[in-house]
Amino acid sequence: MPSFTGLLIVTAIAFAAPFVLGLLPRVRLPSVVAEIGAGILVGPSVLGWVHVDQTIQVISTLGLAFLLFLAGLEIDFMRLRGRVLKLTAVGYAVSFGVALVVAGGLRLGGLVDAPLLVAITLAATSLGVLIPVLKDAGESGTTLGQLVIAAGSIADFGAIILLSLFFTGKGGVGSTLLLIGSLLALAAVVLVAVRSAERSMRIRADLLRLQDTTAQIRVRGAMVLVIGFAAIAESLGLEAILGAFAAGAILTLLDQDRVMTHPQFRHKLESIGFGLFIPVFFVTTGVRYDLGALFASASTVVMVPVFLAALLVVRGLPAVLYRRLLSTREAAIAGLLQATSLPFIVAATAIGVDLGVIDAATSAALVAAGLLSVVIFPASGLALLRQRSRMAPMVALEAIARGGHGA
Numbered sequence: 001m002p003s004f005t006g007l008l009i010v011t012a013i014a015f016a017a018p019f020v021l022g023l024l025p026r027v028r029l030p031s032v033v034a035e036i037g038a039g040i041l042v043g044p045s046v047l048g049w050v051h052v053d054q055t056i057q058v059i060s061t062l063g064l065a066f067l068l069f070l071a072g073l074e075i076d077f078m079r080l081r082g083r084v085l086k087l088t089a090v091g092y093a094v095s096f097g098v099a100l101v102v103a104g105g106l107r108l109g110g111l112v113d114a115p116l117l118v119a120i121t122l123a124a125t126s127l128g129v130l131i132p133v134l135k136d137a138g139e140s141g142t143t144l145g146q147l148v149i150a151a152g153s154i155a156d157f158g159a160i161i162l163l164s165l166f167f168t169g170k171g172g173v174g175s176t177l178l179l180i181g182s183l184l185a186l187a188a189v190v191l192v193a194v195r196s197a198e199r200s201m202r203i204r205a206d207l208l209r210l211q212d213t214t215a216q217i218r219v220r221g222a223m224v225l226v227i228g229f230a231a232i233a234e235s236l237g238l239e240a241i242l243g244a245f246a247a248g249a250i251l252t253l254l255d256q257d258r259v260m261t262h263p264q265f266r267h268k269l270e271s272i273g274f275g276l277f278i279p280v281f282f283v284t285t286g287v288r289y290d291l292g293a294l295f296a297s298a299s300t301v302v303m304v305p306v307f308l309a310a311l312l313v314v315r316g317l318p319a320v321l322y323r324r325l326l327s328t329r330e331a332a333i334a335g336l337l338q339a340t341s342l343p344f345i346v347a348a349t350a351i352g353v354d355l356g357v358i359d360a361a362t363s364a365a366l367v368a369a370g371l372l373s374v375v376i377f378p379a380s381g382l383a384l385l386r387q388r389s390r391m392a393p394m395v396a397l398e399a400i401a402r403g404g405h406g407a
Contacts, residue, residue, distance in 0.1 A: 002055045007280075009050050010059075010287070013038045014279035030129060030374050032282050032342065037371075039286020050287050056280070063281025065244040066273040067343055068160070069226045071127050072248020073266070075153040083325065088151040091318035092123070092158055099123040099314045106310070111303055114357040116166060117348065121366060122307075122314045124159035124344035126374065127152035130337055133378045137385055144330050147322055151338050155315070157245070159344055164233075164242045167351060179236045186232065187246050190225075194254055211262050218265050219272070222251060241347055285346050285367070293360035294368060300361040307369035312377070315339040329384060336381040345370035 017034035021027060042049040052060070099122045103115035112118045130152055131140070139145040165176050197203055210217035226247040233243030255265065294300055312335075319335030326334065349363035 003053055004055060006050045006053050007055050007059065009042060010039070010056055010280055010283045011276070013042065013283050014276075017279075017283075028379055030378070031279075032129065033371055033374055035279055035282040036286040036289070036367075039283040040289045040291055041286075043287035043289065045289060045291035052284060052287055056284055056287075059277060059280045060284035061240075061281075063273075063277035063279070063284075064343075064347060065226060065230050065240055066277045067128060067281060068241045068244040068347075069248040070270065070273050070278075071156050071343075072245040072250075073252055073269070074127055074131055074149070075157075075249055075252050076149065077253060084146055084150050087321055087324065088147060088154050091151055091321050092154045094318040094321070095155070095314055096120075096123045096158070096162075098317055099310075102310050102314055106306070111299075111306065112358070112362055114352060114362075117163075117352050117357055118362075118366075120159055120162045120166070121345055121348040122310050122341075123155060124341050124348070125152040125155040125315060125338045126341045126343055126370075127156050128343060129340055129374055129378065133337070133382065137382060139385065143325055144334060147325065148334050148337050151319075151334070155338065156344065157249075159348075160239075160242050160245050163348055163351065164238050167355060167357070176238070179238055180242070183229075183233055183236060183238065183243065183246060187229070187250050191250050191253055198254075208262075211265070216268070218262055219268050222247075222269055225251060239351065289367065290360045290364050294364035296361060300365055303362070303365035304368045304372070307366055308372050308376075311341055311369060311373050312336075312339045315341070329387075333381045333384045336377045336384070340373050340377045342367075342370040342374050 014035060017038055018031040021029055021031055021034055039050075041047060044051060050056075096119065099119035100115070102122065103112065103119035106112045106118065107115040127149070130148060134140040134145045134148060140149065161180065164180055165173060198207075207217055226244050229243035229247040229250075230240040231243070233246075234240045294304075316335030316339045319331050319338065322331045322334050345366050349358065349366050352358035353360060353363050
């Protein structure tokens with residue numbers, strides 16, 4: 001029978017991690033790092049209090065799906081146009097090209113056995129971590145914020161497509177590409193059908209009447225969408241995370257009326273995801289983490305800073321292209337922020353281990369590098385942002401002084 005004992009410990013950690021961090025304002029650590037770290041502590045690698053049973057597995061799987069669903073929901077298609085789209089798309093192409101070179105070098109050095117999977121993993125960005133950072137810093141609406149969000153959106157989408165294309169299809173690349181095209185075509189059909197249905201005054205009135213009652217009709221509809229597309233992707237032989245991500249993107253296109261008739265809709269979805277499923281996924285990631293594999297050999301430990309540097313090079317270097325719209329300092333900040341990656345690393349390495357293309361040691365080193373990227377890169381980017389803010393008044397005064405002197 002399903003047991004709730006292990007889930008109790010996992011959910012208690014999910015509650016305690018951000019709560020304790022809130023009591024320590026000087027410790028600027030993302031809660032996801034504390035959640036994974038606490039999961040490692042109570043898991044088989046250290047204390048052995050929790051093992052992943054059927055109950056935890058189900059909630060954790062839903063957490064991963066919800067994480068990708070909310071990532072898809074964060075895509076702002078209005079921003080993915082013009083110079084921003086061109087720069088970030090070219091930037092991702094450059095990023096993946098650099099990733100292939102870096103992963104090839106790691107393969108020649110005997111550090112990895114699956115360079116393509118490693119390249120796809122290194123070229124991803126943690127949009128779910130960056131959005132709160134940019135919002136808290138008041139940068140989400142600036143040119144810098146728009147570029148980082150657009151770049152993260154393209155990187156997330158590109159990484160999921162490439163992972164599905166090369167590592168989760170049941171057939172060859174051609175058949176997998178056809179399956180992905182079928183899923184996207186179905187998404188387009190659903191988008192058109194729902195938009196057509198919403199033009200009906202009766203349906204719109206019914207949605208308005210039921211959205212804030214116990215029916216929570218919009219939330220239920222979103223659940224049908226995410227679970228439905230995850231199930232369809234899985235039935236096609238693709239990874240469920242692709243379906244969940246597509247569901248989020250569809251809902252973004254459908255939900256154009258964000259504040260007029262249903263201002264709490266997205267907050268409700270975030271409450272479901274971040275209130276239970278997503279933190280359980282991250283704590284479970286820690287429980288599953290093979291600490292022994294990481295410290296089994298010195299070469300595996302050395303791989304951690306190597307992978308961390310590779311993340312910075314692969315995702316940070318293309319930010320040089322942003323100098324067409326940003327200052328040099330702002331481009332450096334963008335590079336640091338978009339080099340932050342963790343959720344996709346966790347998902348990709350889990351798939352790689354299941355397929356037998358990477359071993360536990362490589363997986364542990366990649367996840368450890370992802371953890372460090374979440375701790376180091378956003379904090380470094382925010383530090384540069386604060387320096388820019390302090391310097392801005394001085395630059396303005398110097399400009400005024402030069403203007404007065406010239407007069």
